Amino acid sequence: MGTVSGLRTRRYHGLLIVAGDTPASRRLGLAALDPVVTLPSGAVVRLGVHEWSDGAVAPAGHRLLAGFTLIDGVPRWRWRLGDVVVEREIAAVPGRPAIAIVHRLVAGGPVRLTLEALCTWRDVHGERTAEGPPPAVAATADGCVVEGAYRISGPGFTPGGEWFRGVRHRAEDERGLNPAEDLWYAGSFHADLGRPGEIAEVSAWAGGLDDPPPAAGRSVTAARLRNREVVAAAxxxxxxxxxxxxxxxxxxxxxxxxxxxxxxxxxxxxxxxxxxxxxxxxxxxxxxxxxxxxxxxxxxxxxxxxxxxxxxxxxxxxxxxxxxxxxxxxxxxxxxxxxxxxxxxxxxxxxxxxxxxxxxxxxxxxxxxxxxxxxxxxxxxxxxxxxxxxxxxxxxxxxxxxxxxxxxxxxxxxxxxxxxxxxxxxxxxxxxxxxxxxxxxxxxxxxxxxxxxxxxxxxxxxxxxxxxxxxxxxxxxxxxxxxxxxxxxxxxxxxxxxxxxxxxxxxxxxxxxxxxxxxxxxxxxxxxxxxxxxxxxxxxxxxxxxxxxxxxxxxxxxxxxxxxxxxxxxxxxxxxxxxxxxxxxxxxxxxxxxxxxxxxxx
CATH class of the missing domain: 1.50.10.10 (Glycosyltransferase)
Known part of the structure; x- marks a missing residue:
């Protein structure tokens, strides 16, 4: 759950949210995966967007959004950076707590894509802050496992290890609730996209950590197909x-x-x-x-x-x-x-x-x-x-x-x-x-x-x-x-x-x-x-x-x-x-x- 702009305005916003034993029990894992694009000129452009406790919005990747659409229920974002166009698609994997995230170079290039994983592990109704211990992150061959609860997999993982302090959720402020939390930077994924059509795939899942879901690109395609079947059946x-x-x-x-x-x-x-x-x-x-x-x-x-x-x-x-x-x-x-x-x-x-x-x-x-x-x-x-x-x-x-x-x-x-x-x-x-x-x-x-x-x-x-x-x-x-x-x-x-x-x-x-x-x-x-x-x-x-x-x-x-x-x-x-x-x-x-x-x- 999230917003078109990419700004997390609620404590409930995140990419991997894991169901518990009852329909009401859910835990937030992967909160955000911020894209950073290095252009052929060497310029670095951050496409993520966050609001902080002092009211600042930085980075402000929403200003570069060229479009957003739902295609068979699967969301697609498109950013334009001069002659470079990058798209993101996100889909849930039916039947298991897993999410597929695909970034695609649509035009221009070559570019270097970095994806920064901001993590937590908490009840969706609360917050986690730097006052407590950071989430335990264990490196794997293709990513990391966070708190022994969920795994993130993608290309060229580099471990991180610091708090992003004072993330603000403006909608919770409006609801009279605590609007602030801290997120843990677990590390980043890296891929070189040389020409249009090339993709970078990241998956995140809980349960059966040694049993990865299908590749992210296949999962996005499968999600679209399933959604079409749901509609056709109706x-x-x-x-x-x-x-x-x-x-x-x-x-x-x-x-x-x-x-x-x-x-x-x-x-x-x-x-x-x-x-x-x-x-x-x-x-x-x-x-x-x-x-x-x-x-x-x-x-x-x-x-x-x-x-x-x-x-x-x-x-x-x-x-x-x-x-x-x-x-x-x-x-x-x-x-x-x-x-x-x-x-x-x-x-x-x-x-x-x-x-x-x-x-x-x-x-x-x-x-x-x-x-x-x-x-x-x-x-x-x-x-x-x-x-x-x-x-x-x-x-x-x-x-x-x-x-x-x-x-x-x-x-x-x-x-x-x-x-x-x-x-x-x-x-x-x-x-x-x-x-x-x-x-x-x-x-x-x-x-x-x-x-x-x-x-x-x-x-x-x-x-x-x-x-x-x-x-x-x-x-x-x-x-x-x-x-x-x-x-x-x-x-x-x-x-x-x-x-x-x-x-x-x-x-x-x-x-x-x-x-x-x-x-x-x-x-x-x-x-x-x-x-x-x-x-x-x-x-x-x-x-x-x-x-x-x-x-x-x-x-x-x-x-x-x-x-x-x-x-x-x-x-x-x-x-x-x-x-x-x-x-x-x-x-x-x-x-x-x-x-x-x-x-x-x-």
Missing amino acids: APADETQATLALAADAFVVRTGTGPDVVAGYPWFGSWSRDTMIAYEGLFLSTNRAAEGRELLRAYAGTLSEGMLANTADTGAVEYNTVDGTLWFLHAIGRHVAVAGDDDLAAELLPLLRDVVTHHLSGTRYGIRADPADGLLRAGAPGAALTWMDARVDGVPVTARAGKPVEVNALWINGLATVMELSARTGIPPGPAERACPQAREGFGRRYPAPGGLLHDVVGGAEGADPVLRPNQLLAWSLPHAPARPDRAVLDRLGAVLLTPLGPRSLAPGERGYSGRHRGTPAERDTAYHTGTVWPWLTGPWVTALRRVGASGEDLLADAEAHLSEHGLGSISETADGDPPHRATGCPFQAWSVAEHLRARRL
């Missing part, structure tokens, strides 16, 4: 769908237990709610149902007391969402409907009926269907159980205790899904058949608000909450939605919530509205669900529009420009609620990509 209808299909591939990973989903890069791991919201877009819209089936079966094994495990980024298993399990029911329903997988339906249906039974009788955090109206209630002191789960100093910002509208839309959708699967498999219906009509009737009676809108929460301590949030979209957009959308109501809601990147999480003018998702961690968490824009909700919005005969194409078209302005080729997690709606959060977010891809397939 059968995209246009270039934007092709871009989103390739973006979706980045979130699907394999762990020791099978396929899983990384919720967002650079800092999220695997979260069941995110995975299930993104499921249809990541797996069904890209023709990866076989992988999806494996994932759903694995997740089903985590059910406990009718709740789906929510694996935290710490690696701990927690049961702390009211909606993650309901999204799981939705994902299974969509999988069976799209893939025609009745065998999976028959296999999982007993577990799904058990989910319904536990929700009717009661489970953790006060989650229980109210016998009076059949609606699902949830809440416990200090708990934030819905997707709006941000906390500041342990206190939920939007606790939404009671009966949240999207939770009950999901509850009714889940009950109807279980009934549908029973009908498909011939398995006699269970408690869902009795619970669904009551919940539908209760929803129709409890949620309507003035003007055709829906209350955000009912049954809370302060009664019905008519605050303008986008959560009601799910009541109009799910396959078994409990309410029918109205075009005039959608337009009225859109007038206050919609932005080019999706709906705000709270309407401007509402108490507590925050228009900027910036500042310290506490300031960002406070704004997270109080006005910040969430692109994933564009999917439900477009689905609701389609149900009233509108296309929603204008909403989807706005995202096309975003594909080239933040996380290249992907869609960000969030954006500021206030104009110009600058993207925030993870630059690459699974459910944002998945819901845009799904909506384009409607």
